[in-house]
Amino acid sequence: MIENRNKVAVRYRNVDYTYEQLLKLSACYARHFSTQPDVDKVAIFAENSPEWVFAFYGAVRNGSVVVPIDVLSTPKEIAYILNDCRPEIVFTSPSKKSTLEQAISMVNDYSCAVIVSDDVDNSLIAEMPALPIENRPLDDTLLIIYTSGTTGSPKGVMLT
Numbered sequence: 001m002i003e004n005r006n007k008v009a010v011r012y013r014n015v016d017y018t019y020e021q022l023l024k025l026s027a028c029y030a031r032h033f034s035t036q037p038d039v040d041k042v043a044i045f046a047e048n049s050p051e052w053v054f055a056f057y058g059a060v061r062n063g064s065v066v067v068p069i070d071v072l073s074t075p076k077e078i079a080y081i082l083n084d085c086r087p088e089i090v091f092t093s094p095s096k097k098s099t100l101e102q103a104i105s106m107v108n109d110y111s112c113a114v115i116v117s118d119d120v121d122n123s124l125i126a127e128m129p130a131l132p133i134e135n136r137p138l139d140d141t142l143l144i145i146y147t148s149g150t151t152g153s154p155k156g157v158m159l160t
Contacts, residue, residue, distance in 0.1 A: 005020040010053055026060075027129065028058070032058070032120045045092045046091060048071075056068075063136070065142065076103075080154065081154065088112055090104075093116065094117065144156045
């Protein structure tokens with residue numbers, strides 16, 4: 001991996017992020033997520049962006065299961081997913097925060113930390129080590145993807 005650190009890992013619009021930046025930024029997100037106690041699952045409800053990728057790898061870096069939520073989901077659909085898997089953290093973008101808050105209010109006896117992309121402190125990137133993300137055992141759940149298929153409510157599909 002050392003020889004690839006300066007290659008482009010993420011290209012978004014006119015901005016490139018190298019593998020080294022991806023590793024460091026994911027470490028910033030992991031640090032931010034780790035301020036919450038006992039984080040088993042992190043849901044991501046945000047548009048495609050570099051921050052989405054950093055949040056994903058930050059959660060993986062912390063050993064959390066990632067639950068991506070389709071950015072076009074309605075509050076009712078989001079509420080269903082949140083009620084079903086009960087993530088301790090939901091990462092979102094400023095433009096999706098209101099929709100997410102509506103969804104959370106629809107779930108009984110549930111609370112979570114909502115982390116908006118603007119809240120993550122990337123100023124420590126220079127101090128962060130560019131350590132690789134550790135592999136997990138092959139049978140560990142990495143993702144829960146919700147898919148409705150052709151009948152009924154969405155089902156959470158666990159992927160290793």
